[in-house]
Each structure stands twice: as C-alpha cells, then as structure tokens.
Amino acid sequence: MVHNTEPVNNTCTFSSGSLAPMADLRTDETSPFLQRPGSPALSREEDQRQEQHPAAARKLTLVNGLAIVISLQIGSGIFSVPSQISQFVSAPGYGLLAWLFGGLLVWTGAASFIELGLRIPNNGGIQEYLRACYGEFAGFLFTWVWCTIIKPAANSMIATIFADYLTEAFVPDNQPPEPWLSKVVAAGCIVTMTLVNCLGATAGAKAANLFLFLKMAALATIIILGCGVWAFGHGEGVPSSEYGWFGQRPDQREVGLWEWLGNFGTATFGALWCYAGWEMVGFVAGDMKNPRRDLPIVINGSMMLVITGFMLMNAALYVCLPMTVMQNSSTVAVEFANRVLGSWAGVLFSVIVSISAMGALNSNVFATAKLVVVASQRGYFPAFLANLHCSNEKDEAGYVDEQLSALPRLLGGPIKGFVSWTQNRRWRRNVPIFPLLLNCGLSVVYVVVGSFNGLVTFIGLAAYMIFFSSAVGLILLRRRDRRAPVAKAAEYRTWLINPIIFSAISGLLVVRGVITDPLQGAAILLVALFGLAFFSLRFGLRGFTNRQEAG
Numbered sequence: 001m002v003h004n005t006e007p008v009n010n011t012c013t014f015s016s017g018s019l020a021p022m023a024d025l026r027t028d029e030t031s032p033f034l035q036r037p038g039s040p041a042l043s044r045e046e047d048q049r050q051e052q053h054p055a056a057a058r059k060l061t062l063v064n065g066l067a068i069v070i071s072l073q074i075g076s077g078i079f080s081v082p083s084q085i086s087q088f089v090s091a092p093g094y095g096l097l098a099w100l101f102g103g104l105l106v107w108t109g110a111a112s113f114i115e116l117g118l119r120i121p122n123n124g125g126i127q128e129y130l131r132a133c134y135g136e137f138a139g140f141l142f143t144w145v146w147c148t149i150i151k152p153a154a155n156s157m158i159a160t161i162f163a164d165y166l167t168e169a170f171v172p173d174n175q176p177p178e179p180w181l182s183k184v185v186a187a188g189c190i191v192t193m194t195l196v197n198c199l200g201a202t203a204g205a206k207a208a209n210l211f212l213f214l215k216m217a218a219l220a221t222i223i224i225l226g227c228g229v230w231a232f233g234h235g236e237g238v239p240s241s242e243y244g245w246f247g248q249r250p251d252q253r254e255v256g257l258w259e260w261l262g263n264f265g266t267a268t269f270g271a272l273w274c275y276a277g278w279e280m281v282g283f284v285a286g287d288m289k290n291p292r293r294d295l296p297i298v299i300n301g302s303m304m305l306v307i308t309g310f311m312l313m314n315a316a317l318y319v320c321l322p323m324t325v326m327q328n329s330s331t332v333a334v335e336f337a338n339r340v341l342g343s344w345a346g347v348l349f350s351v352i353v354s355i356s357a358m359g360a361l362n363s364n365v366f367a368t369a370k371l372v373v374v375a376s377q378r379g380y381f382p383a384f385l386a387n388l389h390c391s392n393e394k395d396e397a398g399y400v401d402e403q404l405s406a407l408p409r410l411l412g413g414p415i416k417g418f419v420s421w422t423q424n425r426r427w428r429r430n431v432p433i434f435p436l437l438l439n440c441g442l443s444v445v446y447v448v449v450g451s452f453n454g455l456v457t458f459i460g461l462a463a464y465m466i467f468f469s470s471a472v473g474l475i476l477l478r479r480r481d482r483r484a485p486v487a488k489a490a491e492y493r494t495w496l497i498n499p500i501i502f503s504a505i506s507g508l509l510v511v512r513g514v515i516t517d518p519l520q521g522a523a524i525l526l527v528a529l530f531g532l533a534f535f536s537l538r539f540g541l542r543g544f545t546n547r548q549e550a551g
Helices: 044-052 062-073 081-086 092-119 126-134 136-170 179-198 205-232 257-274 278-286 291-320 323-328 332-340 343-378 393-403 409-427 433-449 452-483 497-516 518-539
Strands: none
Touching: 062 278, 062 291, 081 092, 081 257, 081 291, 081 323, 081 452, 092 126, 092 257, 092 278, 092 291, 092 323, 092 452, 092 497, 126 136, 126 452, 136 179, 136 332, 136 343, 136 433, 136 452, 136 518, 179 343, 179 433, 205 291, 205 332, 205 343, 257 452, 257 497, 278 291, 291 323, 291 332, 323 332, 332 343, 343 433, 393 409, 409 433, 452 497, 452 518, 497 518
16 A cells, blocks of 8 residues: 655654654653754754754664554453444454454555655644645644643543453452542543652653553463464354354344444444554654665555554454453453453453553653644643743742732642642653643543543544545645646655545545444534634634745
8 A cells, every 4th residue: 555656765763652653752851842943953044954864864764664554552441342332243253344444445545645745844744744735723722632631632542451460350240340539540641640750750761661561462362362262262252153254143232334424433433443553654654764674664554564463452352252251341351351360361452552552641641742732832732831922930929910910829830829829840850741731631521521431432533524524635745746837747656546545535534433323523612613713813824824945
C-alpha cells in the first residue's frame, strides 16, 4: 500500500512520542518548553538552522524506524478493547474482521500521511497539514478538538484501564467491584499523575522502555499460550462452542443489515483506537537515513506486524474464553491468565497491565500539557497557559491583582495565593502547571460522565473527522499541483487509491457513528462551534482566509 516514485528529500525533524502531533516538542526533560516570545526556541531562523544541521536529521535506520512505529501503536488499550469489540459483534470471527478492517484502514491512512508529511515539512503534523489544505482556522480547530476532546478523553480511558485491572487484582472474585470504585480509582490516578508532573518529575526513557517491554511481553505470552491451547483443542472458547467462529447463538437478537453495519462500525472504532499512533509516521520519515529505500519497508512491515500481532492475540482470547466472558469482562487478559495458568497469573497480569497503563498515562499527561503550551504560543489558547500573559514573574503579581480586582476577596484570594505558590515552578523550572491542571480537569470530567465504550466512539468520531479532512486535503493538494503554473516535482507520492479509500471509509464510519449516537456527534459539534467562536474573536475574518502554502 506504500510506494514511492521520486527520491525523498525532506528535513522534517522527528518529534518522538505519539502524543505530540502539533509541533516539534522535544522529549529531553532538561529542555524548557515554556519559552518567552522572541526566544531561540521560537525563532524560525533557528528552527531552519537546526533542520539543516546534519545532526538534526537522518539518524534513524530501518530497524529504528520499525521499532518506533510499532511502539507508537501498541498501547494498554489492547488489553481492554477486545471486550468492547465483542459486545458489538455476534461471533468471534466478526470480532477478528473488525481488527483486520481497522488495520487495513489505518494502513491506507499511514500511506497518505507520509505524503502529507513530506509535502509539508513544517514541524507540526496534522495541524500543519490542515493549515496548508484549508487555512488557519482548520489548524486551530484541530488543536482545539485534539486538546479538549481527544487527548483528555484518551487519558480517562487509560486511567479506566488502570483502575479496572488494579481493582481486579485486589477485589475478591466473589465480590465484583462496584462501577463507582473504578471511577474513583481512575480519577485518583489522573490526579496523582498530574501532581507528579506538576512537581517536575516525568518518566525517563528507561522507564518508558520498561513499560513497552511489559506490554510486549504480555501480548506475546497471550499469543504463545493461546496457540498452545488451540493446538491441543482445550480452549473454552471457539473449540468448545458448537457455533464456531461465525455462528450466531439462538439467544441473540436478529438485526438487519443497517443495524449490523452500525454495530460493526462501533466495534471498528475500538480497533482504530488501539492502532492509534500511525498518524505520526510523517515525523519518522524526516529522520530516516535512507527514506526512499526504507520508508515503504518501515510502514508496510510495521503495519503487517501490528495487524498480525493484534489479530493473533484476539484469536487466542477467543480460543480460550467463551464469547459471553469476552463480552462481559473488561479485564480479558486477567480472565485469560486465570483460566490458562491459574489465579497467580491473573494477579500478575493485573499488575503488569495496570503498571503499563499508569506509565502510559504519565506520558500522556505530560505530552498533552506540551500541546496546550504550543497552542497558546500560537495564540490558539489563552496566553497565561504558556506564561505569555506577562514578560516576567515580577510583573505577574500586578497583572493578577488587576485581572481579579472585580472578584470578591473570598474568590480572588485563593487564586492569587495559588499563582504565587506556583510562580517559581512555572517561571524558573518551566513546569506547565496551568495546562496540566486544565488537562486534569477535563480528563476527570470524562471519567465521571463517560463510559469506556462511549469514550471509544467519542474519540473515534472526533479523530476520524480530522483524519478524513486530512486525507481529502491531500487530494486537494494533488489537484493544486496540476493547476499550478509551474508543476511541482513530487518528492513522494502514494497511490491515489490510498487517500480515496481512507477518506471514503472514514467518512462513512463517522456518518454511521453519528447516526448510531447522535448525542456524541452533537457534543463534538458544540465543542467545535465554541472553538470557532473563540477563533473568530481572536483572529477575525483574516483567520478564515489565511492559508499556508504547502511544500
């Protein structure tokens, strides 16, 4: 699905981490990212010098690229989403089809995003793609939705996975945990990780590697044990069921084709959330030593490995667990371990998955705050979120007094005290406390009001509206190339069928998802309209006509 026609010559700096698609957000923990206007970090000339410097690019080998893309896609969701998918399909075989369908869809999307990344080498990912295709307002709208819906909701889902697996380890089997307990634990995890980051502590590279190793080990263990159980025919799932992979149980309600497609689309959103991270392939391309040779191998190889791994794991679960267990248990990895190895293994899997989820949440919390900081530096969010409301910390006290003068002392006093208490960390240690607290508040709200299944669809609708627009934008850029007075030589072109397939299917999934759950579609529309109102007040009409040139 990925091919190239011309030598790739791009100096797009790679931004490590799947959670930072907006800008070149350095993961070096010692480097400040709350920068003042006019500082070197915000200087375009300095950015260009860094991009042109040999040390700033072309460092990734073929193996490095494969490892990065694979690690971007394997998250803690793989241990909970199989249950969500099983609830919306009538048989195990259709569950596997949802994983295959979702994988092939993101494969076409990844191929399309490579071309976008090479056409628009400005650091910024999807935000820059949309700005080039549609204008400044589209880049803003992406940032707004990404920082207020997609990332906080994803944080709440990861925290829910942590809570489900942690309570599974310590609550007796004969006493299923109450739903409120899981929400309290999830909210507590978000608050704890936020406080840790407010203190300036973040997980280092070694810790991140450990979390990835734990997830990979758990995934491989399930696949290997599942193959063994299937070989000997002892599984409690498909081998023991008279209905096989595609048979429908008599107690299941008959549904028409339209409703079946809606349910299958909802199941597919779960698979798509697990495959998330593919949209970062454009960053990988810019740092590869030999992108012309290695890029197709990296994308095709990583997608084949991830799709195969996810499908084998789910096949192992369906072999070892009855369909009813798959549908009713949110901790399917624990159920698998309990039935195959014993209760000790169930406790071990609970601890492994919960630790992995906590590590992923820690990274998510930090990266989401960085996204808000960069958005504030561009003017997309209020200036105080990036410490741009004052020129220095000495002026902040007077600024706060002026802004809060109209408030009663009972309300203004605590705010002034908090601003003063956090001043040292925000100004001298460059800790983005306000963005961290914003993300914490939104994430906790999603935990309280949302469910895991509902948030899967909510994120899927919001994200694939954006991805749909990006793929259509690529087609528009191709059309502009043909209409340009001087035709541009393409550095890289994917097959045109890739963005066509991706945009068509993404659009259908979004439309069917909104029909299935119109309230979620209305909520996303409301957030988008509120964002556009803010954008109009901030930038005026010029923001709707200003479009960045691609290339």
